[in-house]
Amino acid sequence: MINMQQGRIIKIISNQYTIQNEKEEIIAKPRGKMRQQQTPVVGDFVEYEKIEDSYRIHKVLPRTNRLLRPAIANVDQALIVTSLKDPDYSCHLLNRLIFLVGLAGVKPVICVTKLDLLEDPEEILADLEKYKKAGYDVVFSNPGSDDRELQEILNGKVSVLCGQSGAGKSSLLNRLNPDFELQTQAISKALGRGKHTTRYCQLHPVCDGLVADTPGFSSLDFTRLDTSHLDACILDFKPYIHTCRFKDCKHLNEPDCSIKEALNKGEINASIYEDYKNIMEERGKKL
Numbered sequence: 001m002i003n004m005q006q007g008r009i010i011k012i013i014s015n016q017y018t019i020q021n022e023k024e025e026i027i028a029k030p031r032g033k034m035r036q037q038q039t040p041v042v043g044d045f046v047e048y049e050k051i052e053d054s055y056r057i058h059k060v061l062p063r064t065n066r067l068l069r070p071a072i073a074n075v076d077q078a079l080i081v082t083s084l085k086d087p088d089y090s091c092h093l094l095n096r097l098i099f100l101v102g103l104a105g106v107k108p109v110i111c112v113t114k115l116d117l118l119e120d121p122e123e124i125l126a127d128l129e130k131y132k133k134a135g136y137d138v139v140f141s142n143p144g145s146d147d148r149e150l151q152e153i154l155n156g157k158v159s160v161l162c163g164q165s166g167a168g169k170s171s172l173l174n175r176l177n178p179d180f181e182l183q184t185q186a187i188s189k190a191l192g193r194g195k196h197t198t199r200y201c202q203l204h205p206v207c208d209g210l211v212a213d214t215p216g217f218s219s220l221d222f223t224r225l226d227t228s229h230l231d232a233c234i235l236d237f238k239p240y241i242h243t244c245r246f247k248d249c250k251h252l253n254e255p256d257c258s259i260k261e262a263l264n265k266g267e268i269n270a271s272i273y274e275d276y277k278n279i280m281e282e283r284g285k286k287l
């Protein structure tokens with residue numbers, strides 16, 4: 001008789017899948033047959049069985065959502081780690097990350113780092129206020145701060161950190177969970193590298209929830225995504241979206257578009273609209 005068990009994948013290193021169930025962590029491999037069907041990613045709930053001394057994953061259970069880069073499933077929210085300096089703040093990068101996360105059906109939370117490195121932060125802080133006003137959660141995290149607000153946001157949730165390499169993702173996790181620092185140092189030692197740079201995606205226990213630290217990414221590719229409902233993912237658009245003249249208004253050149261009217265009155269963050277427009281126009285060229 002097959003004795004199937006269920007658990008969540010919390011780490012994948014090459015062909016070794018670490019699965020957490022209620023009691024323990026085990027390491028499993030996918031069945032040869034299933035690998036072509038649906039490749040399991042971190043965050044997946046899977047069914048697996050024990051065969052002699054090893055574990056085999058049989059199937060991936062239905063996902064609530066899935067991010068492509070980083071490859072992770074079933075997350076409650078994505079913390080978009082946004083550094084204000086080194087690497088420098090870019091509202092366009094932030095906007096595009098908000099879109100990517102939103103298109104995957106995941107709630108974005110803007111987590112700002114390196115405020116201490118800015119001499120004149122006023123202009124950037126004013127820009128970040130626009131996101132708050134639109135309804136995005138914006139939380140600051142600095143070395144030496146108690147991060148209480150961030151802890152509340154993470155409590156009991158499955159979160160993924162995304163953001164540029166060097167934005168401060170690992171530093172932030174180290175502050176929230178000192179055990180994590182020990183783990184990453186141990187991993188760096190084992191791999192014979194001095195400095196910890198994130199190489200693979202893993203869910204770590206943090207603040208009674210799970211947080212994935214992920215490798216920094218280099219490209220923001222929208223070409224493979226269905227962006228037809230991008231407008232519905234943008235909080236700035238939400239109060240206006242149902243009052244355009246046309247039900248299928250794309251808010252580009254249509255008459256009586258409430259979103260363009262709000263933009264002209266300065267009620268919508270202009271950079272968000274600009275990035276939305278650029279992505280929709282690129283899409284238009286493709287169709």
Ligand SMILES: Nc1nc2c(ncn2[C@@H]2O[C@H](COP(=O)(O)OP(=O)(O)OP(=O)(O)O)[C@@H](O)[C@H]2O)c(=O)[nH]1
Nearest residue numbers: 113114142143165166167168169170171197198216
């Ligand atoms: N001054 C200052 N430095 C910071 C802050 N957060 C991170 N750093 C520094 O920025 C550098 C990069 O931070 P990491 O935490 O490694 O960045 P990361 O996002 O994990 O980078 P990857 O692993 O490459 O994706 C490190 O030298 C940190 O010490 C901050 O809030 N203020």
Ligand SMILES: [Zn+2]
Nearest residue numbers: 244249251257
């Ligand atoms: Zn419109």
